[in-house]
Amino acid sequence: MTTPHMEAPTDTGTNVLVVSYSFSSQTNNLVQALCSGLEKEGMCIVWERLVPVQSLRFPVGTVSGTVRMMLETFLRKRIPIEPLAPVSFDHYDLLILAGPTWSYNPSGPVLSLIDRDGQRLFRDKFVLPLISCRGYWRVHWWGLKFLLRRCGAMVPNVMVFSHPNPEPWRTIGVFLKLAGGIPEKKSWLAGKYRKYGHTTMQIKEARLFGKMIGKELAEGGTELHLLNFDTTIARP
Secondary structure, three states: OOOOOOOOOOOOOOEEEEEEOOOOOHHHHHHHHHHHHHHHOOOEEEEEEOOEOOOOOOOOOOHHHHHHHHHHHHOOOOOOEOOOOHHHHOOOOEEEEEEEEEOOEEOHHHHHHHHHHHHHHHOOOEEEEEEEEOOOOHHHHHHHHHHHHHOOOEOOOOEEEEOOOOOOHHHHHHHHHHOOOOHHHOHHHOOOOOOOOOOHHHHHHHHHHHHHHHHHHHOOOOOHHHOOOOOOOOOO
């Protein structure tokens, strides 16, 4: 089921709950780096991974399956998830909600989380989203912010990491990857689509963001809205 990064929050330190869903491991890579940065600043981290009731296959493996998935995610289809560990509902100084953009929207597991546990998990809490995306993240961000605020959360800022390839090759490459292809090795994509997912520099940037957040929390956490996550590395 779920795998917390630590067993429980502490009574004396600054506690951060990270709730994430990762379909292709890209969000996981960012979250691991982010947690590393937070821990370097003395934060106590509990990492809760969302687990679909029925496992999802990456890559999807077929063109027809990929088209169907993209249509369903555009319509914001929910993906049922396993129950959260009880430790997720303890007191935290900050919650980080991390996940990918699916067809302009939050992923199906994240939408299911908000539907089922949003009021209990997020009410009166500071929630900082982390979005891993191909590039079209603004609709995701606006919609997610609306849903979180409707649950009673305070949403001071957002971290966005875009796949570092120009359009339209970025969209074509992601589609081919989901369909089971290897877009990096397509001769007609050479020089236009370097790799799927995030770069080593973006992972380092996520670690830096974790340190920035940790330092701010150590100083009281009142100015999370002033932290600058809008960089040319995170959003090339």
